[in-house]
Each structure stands twice: as C-alpha cells, then as structure tokens.
Amino acid sequence: MTSDVVKGPASYFPSIEKKYGRPIGDWLDLVRLRLPARHMELVAMLKEEHGMGHGHANAIVAHILASADK
Numbered sequence: 001m002t003s004d005v006v007k008g009p010a011s012y013f014p015s016i017e018k019k020y021g022r023p024i025g026d027w028l029d030l031v032r033l034r035l036p037a038r039h040m041e042l043v044a045m046l047k048e049e050h051g052m053g054h055g056h057a058n059a060i061v062a063h064i065l066a067s068a069d070k
Helices: 008-020 024-033 039-050 054-068
Strands: none
Touching: 008 024, 008 054, 024 039, 024 054, 039 054
16 A cells, blocks of 8 residues: 655645635646746745745745746
C-alpha cells in the first residue's frame, strides 16, 4: 500500500479552499489571468485584493509558475 502524500505548494490547497471558501481552481485561474507577471506581484495581488495570507498566496503562485515552466 502506497501513500499518496501531496508535497510542495499543492499541500496547501485543502486549507486554502477551507479558509477562503472557493475551489482551488478558481484561485489558479485568477492567477493565470494575470500572467505574465512577476512572482511577488502575483502574491501581492492575492493578498491585497483577496485578503489571502502570504503563505497561501505564495503556494498558489509557486504552483502556477512551476507548472508554466514545464
């Protein structure tokens, strides 16, 4: 039996959904609409416009930017 432990930025997704009441797909789409932009600009947008904490905002942006590189 293997355990499918989620690691990295995606490990924050369940708590982001619970805390902010929106599916993670909504947040990912919101960030994608702002591309291209710098990492910290996107983090600041989530914090300032949506009241998200730094760690959660950073996790979403890191996930999007990492997947964009592939």
